[in-house]
Amino acid sequence: MSEKIKYFLERISWVDIMVWLFGLAILVIAVIGVIGSIHNAYYTKEQWMDFVVFGISQGGVYALIALGYTLVYGILFMINFAHGDIFMAGAFTGYFLAAKLNQYGIYNSHPIISLLLIMLLAMVTSVVVALITERVAYRPLRKAPRLVPLITAIGASFTIEYTFRGLYGSGVEAYPDMKIFVGKTSVLGLRILKVHLLVIILSILLMAALYAYVQYTKAGKAMRAVAEDKDVASLMGVDVDRVIVNTFILGAALAGIAGVLYALIFKQVHFFMGFIPGIKAFTAAVVGGIGNVPGAMLGGFILGIFEALGPGLILEGLGIPASYQLKDVIAFTLLVLVLIFRPTGLMGERLSEEKV
Amino acid sequence: GKSSYKCEDPYGCVNVAPGQPIKIGAALVLSGPNESLGVDSLGGVEIAVDDFTAANKDWLAKGKHSIQVVKEDSQCSAEGGQTAAQKLAADKSIVGVIGTNCSSAGEPASKILSDAHIPLISPSNTAPSLTAPKTHAECYLRTAHNDKVQGKAVAEFAYKVLGAKTMATIHDGSPYAEQLQQVACDVFKQLGGKCVAQEAINVGDTDMRPVLTKIAASKPDVLYYPIFIQEGALITQQAKEVPGLENTVLMGSDGMISPDFIKAAGKAAEGMYLSGPAAVNNEEFNKKYEAKYGQEPPSAFHLHAYDAATMLLNAIKKVAVVDKDGTIHIPRKALCQALFSTKNFKGLTGTLTCNQYGDCADPKININKIINGKYVPVWPKK
Amino acid sequence: MEPILIAKGVTKRFGGLVAVNNLDFTIERGSIASVIGPNGAGKTTFFNCITGFYTPEEGKIIFDGREIQGLTPDRVTRMGIARTYQNIRLFSNMTALENIMVGRHPLMHHQWWDAILHTRRYKREEQEALEAARRLLNFVGLQGLGDQLARNLPYGAQRRLEIARALASEPKLLLLDEPTAGMNPQETSEMIRFIRHLRDELGLSILLIEHDMKVVMTISEKIAVMDFGKKIAEGKPEEIQRNPRVIEAYLGRGAASGIKSATATA
Amino acid sequence: MDSQNTFWKSAVKNGLLAGAIGLYSTLVGLVQAFNKRAVIEQLSLGHITLLLSWGVVAYVFLNHHREAESKGKLIAAGALVGGLGAFLVALLPMTAQWVDYHFVFVHAGPEMYSLLTFGKGPWVGSAMLVAVGALWGVLIALVVSLPTFWRNSVVKAFLITITVGLLSDLFSGMTIGWMFQPFLGVEGLNILGAVLVFGLSIAYDYWSAHRKPKESAEAVATEPTGITKAQLRRMVVGALALVVVAGLPLLLGSYLSHVLNMVGLYTIMGLGLNIVVGYAGLLDLGYVAFFALGAYMMGLLTSTGPLGIAHWTFWEAVPFSILVAMVAGILLGVPVLRMRGDYLAIVTLGFGEIIRILALSNWLKPLIGGAQGILLIPKPPLFGFKIQTPIHFYYLILVGIGLAAFVAYRLRESRLGRAWMAMREDEDVAEAMGIDLVVTKLTAFAFGASFSGLAGAIFASYVGSIFPHSFNLLISINVLSLIIVGGVGSMPGVFVGSLALVGLPELLREFAEYRMLIYGLSLIAMMLLKPEGFWPEPIRKRELREEVGD
Amino acid sequence: MAMLELKDVHSFYGNIEALKGISLYVDEGEIVTLIGANGAGKTTTLRTITGLIKPRQGTVTLEGEDLTKFKPHEIVYKGVSMVPEGRGIFARLTVAENLDLGAYIRNDKEGIKEDLERVYELFPRLKERRNQVAGTLSGGEQQMLAIGRALMARPRLLLLDEPSMGLAPVLVELIFDTIVDINKQGTTILLVEQNALMALSIAHRGYVLRTGEIVLADSAENLRNNEMVQKTYLGME
């Protein structure tokens, strides 16, 4: 009998048990919170629905930024800390065009053209910034240990932020309202802001396009080959520099689009606006499985929903005051929880136990 | 000729030789997310210096003096305040310092500079502890309103004038906002009202709808969020989009008094109330500012900063002894005393009188209403 | 002779693929045994099952009288099994000597406080470990290269260093995964001598995977042949060479004759 | 002829590049902001920034073609590059009357234009600017055509002079500041000082260049026979270093001591993070959490304010700060045991944020003060004396560094240290070597955290009040950056890194709004220059050393 | 003119001089083998030819054109393909995707399809596993994939770096047969091998490298009979 117990005990993985217990504890607390909140019945059904809608909308923004993040990561295995700032560069520059167009009245008389023009400018700016960053801060260090480009990425992030602070000033600039996107609309019985709907639709479309591109086109395959082994990829005839540059261009263009949409929703831009979305997008990308395109999208939506719903649903039931202050705690706890039960993120491929 | 002055001040004197500038420090937040506060205050200080120089040409001309502003970044943190203060304190030619912006930086800075017998006057520290009887530093003063004063005014206005019975508040985790809403809530309760929700967001948050939805569930008469431009504008806008807040009156404080706020919040800001110093929108000052920096003041404390600097310069002039050769001697203790004895000083923020703990702001708080994109004082009635 | 390792009905699956299928195998104490088989037969997977990298779905692995399947690799190592890898896996940014000293980890017991205070236990163990490491370095013929970073060593030296590192834990059973891959015939003969030497001098039991028939046939006392995860033959080298199934699946006709000439000349 | 063409084409390209960089620094506002700061007499940092942005490009370009082209052509090309660079910048004031740059670029205003045109109006002034650029290019070309030794020496001397000029107001703040007075202007160096620094630098180069062969010969001669001589030298150097380290704050005065103290606190943290990242290879972006815990523990246990729970002294509280950080390190270590690489990075980043947000929260406000922080944290007493000024704290922090370095060093040289490094190299194989990954990882987290806790405790007492805002992500990033800039895994590198990333930015504090820009740019520059770090860990020559010892 | 020619090539890893003046040539239609001990510089030679390493001195010419000024991917377009040491398969791509990438430089759909069939015919195991992620293939399967992938480029010059490493004897035979086949169909081959016996049995000519220098160059026949070669590289005593 004791033999058996011993046999069993020897085979238990304490790490797993500890980690799982940890995860379980979080879950239990969360469930208690949820029960508490439901018991309180503080919110109406409509309000609960609103939370979900807000979450999905915010999630769409996260998803959009996370796509670019995950793309660069997937190819270079590099946490591009500057991605949030590349996003800012596009949105901020787009503002000036928006303001001018608004001044001349074109902004609201030809909204779609204006929007496309602004997006184009934002994309170009983001792409230029990304290309300079790549050329100066990343390319020379491609063979260096992995922590080194991480540091230059951090340096690039500061540099971009404060460059634009110097160029455009430190104030908050207000994006003009675009009339056709003002107000709400009804989808499947849900009242949702028109801009939000735009963001959600666009992020899904872009995700699908990106996924198809990476997965099925020749260029996409070349990207994945470069991700695995640059030398061997070049032996296949793939121009590695070109592919990397393309990746940055793609990621930055997405960031530019995301920037303009972001500005349309929140109607303000300033030089520091990229920092927090950058980190959130990174989190979303990891939740979904970093490097994985649909994962980034899923991660973004989940993160958005949890942030919107979590404080009211979980924390308030636990009797925690000012619960919205702790929404990032929820976001990061969610991240830990996901990684505990799925160490490579929700959709990250399980690199079936590395080949020994 | 040789100097004939003998310094008898127990803390020593600053001697400014002919041709040398009189140096005053500016320890402000000049980097990071809060830097618009510092940039704004710095403008106030520099314009005050310009005005003082223009008004006191003769006094300065004797020894060919000028006034130099030595700026240091005190950031919005305790260690930043400490570093800036250490650096300024190490420079024996600094006469006085304007700063800091954030109360967290003011905590250590006030102690260090007081230890070095250099007065520190803050345009935007509002934490009560800085001028509380036991904890205040020896030579620390401020022209900003102690949170206790402003919070009280807000609560009284909401309860008495607006007739509100319930109030909700939001702060952004800054000591300033957190304290202010707490004071407002406390006073509101004393008056007989109810604080139905005290919520908080984080700096950098953009989606305020969930927190507003929560507040909407308690249907407050007044929503008070004494925070800064960025998040303030977002709350103002999104409050219009959240069902249940249609009849709630929005209120803020001086952190949001700025043209940038009107721009950022747009139409949603119409009809909103903001508490602040008596003269919030000084056209004349704004013109000077635009002429000098090519932009409008980015935040709301430039007038306080202007007053702080003017107060300091006036006190310097008052205690300074000009030598035959033009050397200016400034006794340090006397300067500090002169500052504390400031009475009925007509500044841009009102009539300032300093109490023994260093609070100098005019106790009169205005409530402004935003009408047609302008801050219009509506209370107290003239 | 009593067996040191008994595998009974070991099965390891990857999704639908049965990489090791109901495998029985025993190694006698103090002997040299080999596993051969076509690429993808499941040899390395079998090694991984023994050393705790994988947990077999079925079957038992009994080492020195104790069941070890499902134990974590560090425990298996502490019980006395050490291994090398098909693609060399050294700690490439550590020196050769440090690599070996890491291998000695299970034999050392000082704790962090010993290290901080330099207690007698710490000093004794470190001294012993250093001496042992130097001895092993000489033993595998790498004297003088102790302070080279592992990644700067030539390929052959890296293979030998990996073996030295494995030996540092003073194992009873040593598993070698293609120790002569990428070596030329001269180096291969040296390796053969070296493996024999290990057994004779240190009394180790050795299990090896090899594709080089010269090596397998000259030093193994027993050979198991795997194909598609199954054992298709087992026996002495001469038997294996003659086994038609083995020739068909693995050796190939030409190679079989080639080996004869190779073994003859060796 | 073809190569001729490419040379001039390339010169034009470089001129454009020079102009682009010049435009960048002008529009970002660097030139204008730096203009307020004199470096050598009237020459301001703003001027220097412009000159450097053209000069560096011209220098690199001309130097590349030095051998291939004649001197005359180099000079012409220099003038072209400099002139073109200046012309692009001059385009701004010239076209300003037609284009409203200010709509987009905040700094593009009358002040900037008049600065660029020496107050002489758009046309005359611009011509002057172009002339200055061209002359500067010629000067560079002349320097480039000097013989190698002199060229390098002049460039170096130039850069050193600027640096000294830039930092010169620090000298006046020193205790021995009066010694430097004759060489200093109102701001920066005066002409005398500049000439002196320039001359000294060249003299030193000359001296060291002519001394070198002798020394190496000597070294070769002594090596086989007398190690004692080398040892003696090392001892003398060590003793000298000790004296300098001990006397430094007295020499530097309180502000620079304060800067050193910040460097010191980051060094302690760096030594800790070095264990986690450098040795054990666990990428941790939330290191600030433990710093915060150490600081808050100190605050709670010692504060004389309403939040103080024990009113202990610093010395009684320090062990608890360390312990709490250590326990937190272990607790936070558990859920990440299975995570690798970048997953670890983001999760630890999350932990750091969680701790900060909790410290800030209304929820825990009754206990730890929320946004209002903890005030009135007393200074450490020492036998009736009070450790109070930055100079006093210098010694306290020095002791902290000593302790941390000692522990880190001894751990590295042990079974545990080797296990960490093995894990860093290859986790699977390390496990197969009999290393218990759980214990090894958790000890790495625990030790790393405890150092940070120590630093936090000292910090709390040093600053006297703590606020949640002090414990933000930037600190984690800074500590990580400094260990990498210093050289991952290297202990002296930690110190060098904190000097570079904490000390230098402190000295740039007056450039407030541009400090972060300079910080970012220098992070990139440093990594490009020395990807392996400024003081990488040397390969340990254990075998050799031991054999000598035998 | 020789198809490929190296003249006095010096290549470095940092400060380590791995090739100390290599000169060799390969004629069209030949199989030439490089043999030598570990670390002799065989891989470095191949990497220099494909442009992964830039020589500090010397020239590499392909049909008279200097290759050293081209980047690796440009050299591929000139008809040079390599099976790298350690296979270098793309572990997270499927077998089929790996093969697709082999044909990256080609646009003739028909030809690619044909070649794909040929590769599958050569290695039926690959066809069986075509949707498996390549990283989970066994060593030998990966080697097949690497060769197959190189063939997909339809190279004129194929560089093989130790194709028999880690392969079962049957497969070694198969692979060598394949090499001869490919050669017969017109592909020139430069083969690096530890298995010198096999290599010399199929090659026309061979070079022996030692520590970055060529110490012997002769026909395969002569090398096989060379005493030094027999002793060190063929394992005959």
Ligand SMILES: Nc1ncnc2c1ncn2[C@@H]1O[C@H](COP(=O)(O)OP(=O)(O)OP(=O)(O)O)[C@@H](O)[C@H]1O
């Ligand atoms: N982690 C894994 N996931 C999925 N399949 C795997 C994994 N590891 C191995 N396999 C498959 O299991 C089979 C056996 O692989 P193994 O590596 O054991 O072969 P082997 O006998 O060592 O071959 P070789 O001699 O080529 O090294 C192969 O078909 C391989 O594709």
Ligand SMILES: Nc1ncnc2c1ncn2[C@@H]1O[C@H](COP(=O)(O)OP(=O)(O)OP(=O)(O)O)[C@@H](O)[C@H]1O
């Ligand atoms: N990345 C590298 N960095 C430094 N030195 C290297 C590197 N790669 C190879 N070398 C060195 O260059 C020399 C030649 O190596 P190369 O790989 O060309 O040998 P090889 O003949 O292919 O040997 P093998 O049979 O082991 O593959 C060796 O001394 C090796 O140590």
Ligand SMILES: [Mg+2]
């Ligand atoms: Mg295998």
Ligand SMILES: [Mg+2]
């Ligand atoms: Mg090789």
